[in-house]
């Protein structure tokens with residue numbers, strides 16, 4: 001009897017402790033807290049479990065109940081743009097940008113002008129070099145002249161220039177380099193953009209006019225290599241200019257990252273820079289093939305004919321030498337049979353030309 005009384009007393013105390021005599025003010029359970037009373041803190045049950053929704057291209061793994069996230073969005077798995085489809089996510093179908101545009105542009109006025117030694121199609125302008133003129137002209141694609149650069153100062157006969165109108169690794173920023181020899185063995189390099197605007201100058205010592213110099217942009221990133229020969233593609237540069245800081249870099253700068261492999265099995269050891277240095281373009285000695293090799297010289301893909309990559313990252317390849325396909329920088333065919341012709345290539349960095357029916361056709365491929 002005494003034991004029962006004791007138990008009842010304990011129960012009463014327990015009731016008084018928990019009950020407090022109020023009606024609980026419940027807060028519903030969340031993922032982090034169980035259902036509990038705001039006033040006394042009494043807990044009932046357990047916190048909810050997160051209800052995870054798997055990560056998508058654009059959203060991280062997310063709890064549908066509380067919005068907590070874990071990790072990061074997966075990001076889109078892009079398939080590159082083609083002639084028929086814009087850049088498209090293989091997972092969610094999202095698209096970005098436009099499909100590759102291939103439009104014929106009329107450049108016959110440049111092509112037919114016999115005073116023009118060379119013209120190069122840049123992103124926004126066309127650069128013209130002449131046979132008997134010290135000027136370099138820049139025209140827009142409507143044919144309007146937008147700038148003229150006088151490449152040789154009046155009265156100076158020792159200066160000469162070179163253009164580098166196909167500089168994928170320089171982001172097409174520098175399209176023209178002039179070199180003017182000063183007394184005291186210095187040479188002044190001036191760099192111009194595609195609107196004929198000077199964007200920097202660098203002076204280097206130890207050069208005389210007899211040192212004919214060649215600009216080679218066959219280096220990683222923003223390094224411009226100056227050679228004494230036009231044939232060696234920058235491997236034996238006598239000067240390396242950092243075009244970002246407009247300073248003479250150490251001669252070794254960027255040197256180690258140049259692709260080095262025995263190119264003697266190819267025509268002229270012809271190694272042509274491509275976008276991001278992913279591949280080098282090589283030509284067979286007997287002219288029977290052309291294609292791309294990786295940085296170690298391993299053959300990636302060989303064709304009957306192949307072109308350098310243009311500014312936008314496209315190249316022309318041909319299986320039979322007659323019909324050309326456009327490939328992206330992964331060598332994936334993005335457009336077929338666009339350039340049927342007996343001969344084709346890139347005019348400058350953005351325009352492709354083909355010879356069909358005895359007539360030259362220019363196409364802008366972006």
Ligand SMILES: [Zn+2]
Pocket residue numbers: 022023024025037038039040041042
């Ligand atoms: Zn309570």
Ligand SMILES: [Zn+2]
Pocket residue numbers: 031049050051063064065066067068
């Ligand atoms: Zn949750």
Ligand SMILES: [Zn+2]
Pocket residue numbers: 057058075076077089090091092093094
């Ligand atoms: Zn996606």
